[in-house]
Amino acid sequence: MLTTTHPKPKRSAANGHSPASTVTIGSYLATRLEQIGLKHHFAVAGDYNLVLLDELLLNQKMKQVYCCNELNCGFAAEGYARAHGAAACVVTYSVGALSAFNALTSAYAESLPVILISGGPNTNDFGANHLLHHTLGTRNLRYQFEMARQITCEAVTITHPEEAPWLIDKAIRAAFRNRKPVYIEIPCNLSAALCPAPGPRASLLDLPESDPASLAAAVGAASAFLRQAARPLLLAGPRLRSYGGVTAFRDLAEALGCGVAVMPGAKGFFPEEHDQFVGLYLGAVSSPGCSALVESADAVLAAGPIFNDYTTVGWTAQPAVSKTIHVDPGRVHVAGVTYNDVSLPHFLAALGEAAKQNPRNAATLVEYRRTCVETAPPAIAEPDAPLTRAEMCRQIQTVIDRDTTLIVETGDSWFNGFNMVLPDGASFEIEMQYGHIGWSVPAAFGYAVGAPGRRIVLMVGDGSFQLTAQEVCQMVRLELPVIIFLVNNRGYTIEVEIHDGPYNNIKNWDYAGIMSVFNSTDGDGLGLRANTGKELAAAIREAVAHKTGPTLIECTIDRDDCTRQLMEWGSRVAAANSRPPQHG
Ligand code: DPX
Numbered sequence: 036m037l038t039t040t041h042p043k044p045k046r047s048a049a050n051g052h053s054p055a056s057t058v059t060i061g062s063y064l065a066t067r068l069e070q071i072g073l074k075h076h077f078a079v080a081g082d083y084n085l086v087l088l089d090e091l092l093l094n095q096k097m098k099q100v101y102c103c104n105e106l107n108c109g110f111a112a113e114g115y116a117r118a119h120g121a122a123a124c125v126v127t128y129s130v131g132a133l134s135a136f137n138a139l140t141s142a143y144a145e146s147l148p149v150i151l152i153s154g155g156p157n158t159n160d161f162g163a164n165h166l167l168h169h170t171l172g173t174r175n176l177r178y179q180f181e182m183a184r185q186i187t188c189e190a191v192t193i194t195h196p197e198e199a200p201w202l203i204d205k206a207i208r209a210a211f212r213n214r215k216p217v218y219i220e221i222p223c224n225l226s227a228a229l230c231p232a233p234g235p236r237a238s239l240l241d242l243p244e245s246d247p248a249s250l251a252a253a254v255g256a257a258s259a260f261l262r263q264a265a266r267p268l269l270l271a272g273p274r275l276r277s278y279g280g281v282t283a284f285r286d287l288a289e290a291l292g293c294g295v296a297v298m299p300g301a302k303g304f305f306p307e308e309h310d311q312f313v314g315l316y317l318g319a320v321s322s323p324g325c326s327a328l329v330e331s332a333d334a335v336l337a338a339g340p341i342f343n344d345y346t347t348v349g350w351t352a353q354p355a356v357s358k359t360i361h362v363d364p365g366r367v368h369v370a371g372v373t374y375n376d377v378s379l380p381h382f383l384a385a386l387g388e389a390a391k392q393n394p395r396n397a398a399t400l401v402e403y404r405r406t407c408v409e410t411a412p413p414a415i416a417e418p419d420a421p422l423t424r425a426e427m428c429r430q431i432q433t434v435i436d437r438d439t440t441l442i443v444e445t446g447d448s449w450f451n452g453f454n455m456v457l458p459d460g461a462s463f464e465i466e467m468q469y470g471h472i473g474w475s476v477p478a479a480f481g482y483a484v485g486a487p488g489r490r491i492v493l494m495v496g497d498g499s500f501q502l503t504a505q506e507v508c509q510m511v512r513l514e515l516p517v518i519i520f521l522v523n524n525r526g527y528t529i530e531v532e533i534h535d536g537p538y539n540n541i542k543n544w545d546y547a548g549i550m551s552v553f554n555s556t557d558g559d560g561l562g563l564r565a566n567t568g569k570e571l572a573a574a575i576r577e578a579v580a581h582k583t584g585p586t587l588i589e590c591t592i593d594r595d596d597c598t599r600q601l602m603e604w605g606s607r608v609a610a611a612n613s614r615p616p617q618h619g
C-alpha cells in the first residue's frame with residue numbers, strides 16, 4: 036500500500052463557506068447509515084478510503100469497527116446483518132473490495148442487506164490515460180464496478196457530488212427491498228466533497244407492496260388447497276426471516292393447527308418448544324419422526340425454502356410440486372400455478388386470517404406424537420476417557436440458554452448443530468446456501484458486535500478455522516466473550532465422507548495456544564484444550580465465567596468420529612456430484 040497523504044478537499048462552495056444545506060458525501064452516507072439503524076460499520080483502511088473513514092468517524096452515533104482483512108470485514112458485516120437486520124463495510128479499491136466480494140456473495144446467497152462501500156480512483160484519473168496502483172495495471176478502472184453488479188442487487192458509482200444523494204439512497208433502498216447486498220463506490224477525492232444534505236429517511240426502509248389482485252388470488256388458491264388436504268404440514272425455510280415472515284408464519288401455523296417442520300437454515304424460526312413443532316427436515320437425515328411426516332403430507336406449505344443439492348440431500352428429498360404451496364419472497368406457487376408480485380409476509384398474514392382451524396389439520400401432529408420415539412438423553416462419558424463427539428455435544432448443549440445464539444460452521448458442526456435443542460429465545464445461525472468455510476469466525480465477531488446482550492457460542496472445525504482465524508483477535512480487542520468450540524478432528528472430515536484423498540489432511544495447529552498470540556500484552560482471551568470430558572467440563576466452567584474476552588476451547592476428537600447424519604448425507608451428495616454427463 037502506498038503511503039499517499041490526502042490533502043483534505045476544501046469543504047466549501049465557491050465563496051469558501053458551506054451552505055447549511057450541504058454536507059460532505061461521507062457525512063451524507065453516515066447519516067443514512069445511522070438513519071437505517073446501524074450503530075456500527077466495519078472497515079479496513081486503505082488509501083482510496085481514508086478520507087471517507089474520517090468522514091464516517093465524525094458521526095458520533097456510529098462506531099467504526101476494524102477487521103484484519105476485507106474477506107473477514109465482509110463476513111463480519113454479514114454476521115452483524117443477521118443480528119441487526121442490515122450492515123455496512125468500508126474497504127479500499129480492488130485489493131480490498133475484491134476480497135470482500137466473496138463475503139458479499141455470501142450475503143446475496145443468504146439474503147442479507149449488506150452495504151459494501153469501496154473507495155475508488157480519483158475522478159480525474161478516469162479518461163486520463165493513467166495507470167493506478169492496486170489495479171489491473173491497465174486503463175480499465177470500471178472492472179470492479181462491473182464485477183460488483185454480478186453479486187449485488189444494486190451497484191452505484193458516484194461520479195459527481197450532485198449525484199451522490201440519490202445514488203446512495205437508491206442503493207440503500209434496494210438493499211432493504213430485496214434483502215440483498217449492494218455496492219457503493221465513492222472516488223477518493225469525492226468523500227469530503229459537498230453534496231445536498233439528507234432529508235428524512237423517507238422510503239429507504241419500505242418493503243415491496245403486493246399486487247392486491249394477485250395476493251387475493253394466491254390466498255384464495257392456497258386456502259382451498261389446504262382445505263381439501265387431509266394431512267397438511269408447514270415447512271419453514273431459510274428465507275423466512277430475511278423477508279420478515281417469522282411472526283406471520285407462526286400465526287398461520289397456530290391458525291391451522293397442523294404440524295410444523297423447519298429446514299436446517301430455518302432452525303429456530305419456529306420455537307422448538309412449541310406443541311406443533313415436529314422437527315428438522317433434511318430428507319433421510321431429518322430429526323426422528325420428521326421425514327415420514329413431511330413425505331406423507333398431502334399439502335406442504337414451504338415458506339421461504341431453498342431446495343438445493345445440499346438441502347434435498349443430493350436431490351433425494353423435495354416435496355412434489357403438485358402437493359406444495361411454495362412461498363418465495365416475491366411470488367407464490369400453489370400446486371404448480373404461479374402468483375407474481377406477492378410479498379411473503381403479506382401472503383402468510385392474509386392466509387393466516389383466512390385459515391380456519393380444521394380438526395383434520397392436527398392429523399400429522401397426532402401421528403408425530405404416536406410415531407416419534409423419545410430419544411434417550413445422551414450418556415455421560417467417563418470423565419477421563421478420550422473426548423468423543425457425542426460427549427462434546429452433550430456438554431455444549433448445557434451452555435445453550437434462552438439468550439444464546441449458536442453459530443455453526445460448514446462441516447460436521449452443521450450436523451452437530453442440527454441435533455442441539457434450542458430453548459425458546461435461543462437462535463441458530465448457519466450459512467448453508469453459500470457454505471464458505473471460515474465464514475463463522477468473522478461472522479460470529481460481527482454478530483457479537485451487533486447483539487451485545489447475547490451469549491454467542493460458535494462451533495467450528497479445524498479446517499474452517501484456518502481460513503479466518505485472525506479475526507479472533509478483534510474479539511479480544513473489543514473484549515467480546517464469544518465461546519468458540521474448535522473441533523480438532525485433524526482434517527476436512529465432511530470432505531472425507533463425500534470423497535476422500537490426501538487433500539483432506541491439514542497441518543495441525545496449536546489452536547488453544549494461538550490465543551496468547553492474539554492477546555499479546557493487552558488482551559484477555561482464553562485458550563483452553565480439552566482431551567477428555569473432564570477437561571471439557573472444566574473449560575466450559577471457565578468460559579462461562581470469563582467476560583472480558585473470547586474463550587477458545589480446542590476439543591480434540593478422533594478423525595473419524597462424525598455424526599451418522601454426515602455419513603448418510605455425504606454419500607447421497609457424493610452420488611449426486613458423480614452423476615455422469617447426460618447426452619442427447
Ligand atoms: C471443505 C470443508 O475441519 O470441518 O467437520 O472436519 O469437516 P469438518 P473442518 O472445518 O473442515 C471443513 C471441510 C474443505 N469444503 O471439511 S466443508 C470445501 C470448501 C468450502 N469453502 C471454501 N473452500 C473450500 N466449503 C472457501
Ligand code: MG
Pocket residue numbers: 446496497498522523524525526527528
Ligand atoms: Mg476438521
